[in-house]
Amino acid sequence: MLIQENVALAPLTTMGVGGPARYFVEATSTDEVREAVRYADAHRLPLFILGGGSNLIVSDRGWPGLVLKMAILGINHRHGRGTAYFDAGAGEEWDGFVAATVAHNCAGVECLSGIPGSIGGTPVQNVGAYGQEVAETIDSLVALDLKSGEEQEFDKEDCGFAYRTSVFNTRQRGRYVILRVTFALKLDGEPKMAYGDLQKYFSNRDSARTLANVRAAVRQIRASKSMLITPGDEDARSAGSFFKNPVVSAKLFEELKRRAASQNLAIPRYPALDAQKKVPAAWLVEHSGFSKGYGNGAVGISRKHALAIVNRGRATAAEIVAFSDEIRRRVQESWGIQLEPEPVFVG
Numbered sequence: 328m329l330i331q332e333n334v335a336l337a338p339l340t341t342m343g344v345g346g347p348a349r350y351f352v353e354a355t356s357t358d359e360v361r362e363a364v365r366y367a368d369a370h371r372l373p374l375f376i377l378g379g380g381s382n383l384i385v386s387d388r389g390w391p392g393l394v395l396k397m398a399i400l401g402i403n404h405r406h407g408r409g410t411a412y413f414d415a416g417a418g419e420e421w422d423g424f425v426a427a428t429v430a431h432n433c434a435g436v437e438c439l440s441g442i443p444g445s446i447g448g449t450p451v452q453n454v455g456a457y458g459q460e461v462a463e464t465i466d467s468l469v470a471l472d473l474k475s476g477e478e479q480e481f482d483k484e485d486c487g488f489a490y491r492t493s494v495f496n497t498r499q500r501g502r503y504v505i506l507r508v509t510f511a512l513k514l515d516g517e518p519k520m521a522y523g524d525l526q527k528y529f530s531n532r533d534s535a536r537t538l539a540n541v542r543a544a545v546r547q548i549r550a551s552k553s554m555l556i557t558p559g560d561e562d563a564r565s566a567g568s569f570f571k572n573p574v575v576s577a578k579l580f581e582e583l584k585r586r587a588a589s590q591n592l593a594i595p596r597y598p599a600l601d602a603q604k605k606v607p608a609a610w611l612v613e614h615s616g617f618s619k620g621y622g623n624g625a626v627g628i629s630r631k632h633a634l635a636i637v638n639r640g641r642a643t644a645a646e647i648v649a650f651s652d653e654i655r656r657r658v659q660e661s662w663g664i665q666l667e668p669e670p671v672f673v674g
């Protein structure tokens with residue numbers, strides 16, 4: 328196990344900001360994870376687990392302790408009756424995993440195609456897109472408990488999944504290192520077609536609704552919104568959606584509708600968001616004085632997606648945070664709603 332010093336973190340994140348890790352190690356096995364944890368304990372270093380770096384804003388000062396880059400690889404699968412169990416190392420790249428499941432004609436994660444990051448990152452915020460989330464297919468996972476030093480198996484029910492949350496980013500934040508995740512997928516299952524964008528894509532084409540075609544469609548739709556990491560696409564230098572869709576009470580939603588109507592505006596309704604009483608955060612941002620492409624300095628809003636804050640060049644983490652605070656303040660003033668950031672702030 329090689330412990331490196333002063334390793335730049337910005338290139339290891341999709342946002343591309345932030346200072347160095349005081350110490351840095353890549354762990355390719357459970358034993359190496361344990362060894363790294365012992366090293367951090369022995370030297371009293373705060374530990375941070377890095378996956379694909381796609382949901383992070385690393386501070387300009389960097390991380391004062393040890394960054395453990397998760398690099399446990401390997402995908403195994405076994406078939407039960409109608410169900411295929413895929414067991415993947417936490418360091419596997421998520422989208423490569425989705426491609427493998429689709430190649431085996433297994434349904435359940437096809438709509439999550441094109442999301443950057445690692446397998447281990449997906450349960451943390453219960454990754455979701457186009458009407459699907461990993462909570463629907465995660466069967467179990469194995470994590471190292473930093474408190475007891477023991478490996479612990481979590482069934483789906485133990486993970487506390489809800490919209491963009493799990494126990495791993497709420498009450499047990501920082502306690503576990505996720506080592507492996509097992510997904511239960513439907514063998515020869517149908518693709519999920521819950522989302523309007525996907526239905527529209529297929530209604531305009533003479534293309535069969537197979538898992539492979541849905542995966543291709545999702546990637547194409549994501550690319551058109553710079554939500555697919557594509558070399559050279561400046562609008563993809565982001566952490567994805569910067570704000571969660573706020574969940575509001577029925578009363579507050581009525582109040583918002585009245586406020587919007589008084590300005591001759593209507594809050595767009597999407598069945599998927601309606602069911603969970605969510606207000607589209609993108610609409611709130613765009614109706615608080617920020618449009619796609621807003622900002623002409625180092626930080627701005629993506630030209631293709633109102634919820635993505637992008638690093639247009641040499642932005643600092645402080646500039647990103649100041650810009651997101653300005654958006655939050657203006658949304659609060661205009662609509663009385665406090666937007667909650669989705670990325671994790673490190674250091």
Ligand SMILES: Cc1cc2nc3c(=O)[nH]c(=O)nc-3n(C[C@H](O)[C@H](O)[C@H](O)COP(=O)(O)OP(=O)(O)OC[C@H]3O[C@@H](n4cnc5c(N)ncnc54)[C@H](O)[C@@H]3O)c2cc1C
Pocket residue numbers: 341375376377378379380381382383397417442443444445446447448449451452453454455456503504505506553554555556563565566567568671
């Ligand atoms: C262009 C773009 C599009 C995106 N689209 C979506 C989307 O559609 N839907 C969505 O939900 N998200 C989206 N995201 C956000 C991001 O891709 C996901 O949250 C992803 O799952 C993060 O995984 P990661 O491996 O990159 O985690 P990181 O960013 O490295 O880490 C995120 C958090 O997870 C923790 N973590 C990571 N791995 C482990 C592990 N093995 N054990 C314990 N903790 C761990 C980290 O400590 C940190 O707290 C997008 C991001 C970008 C840049």
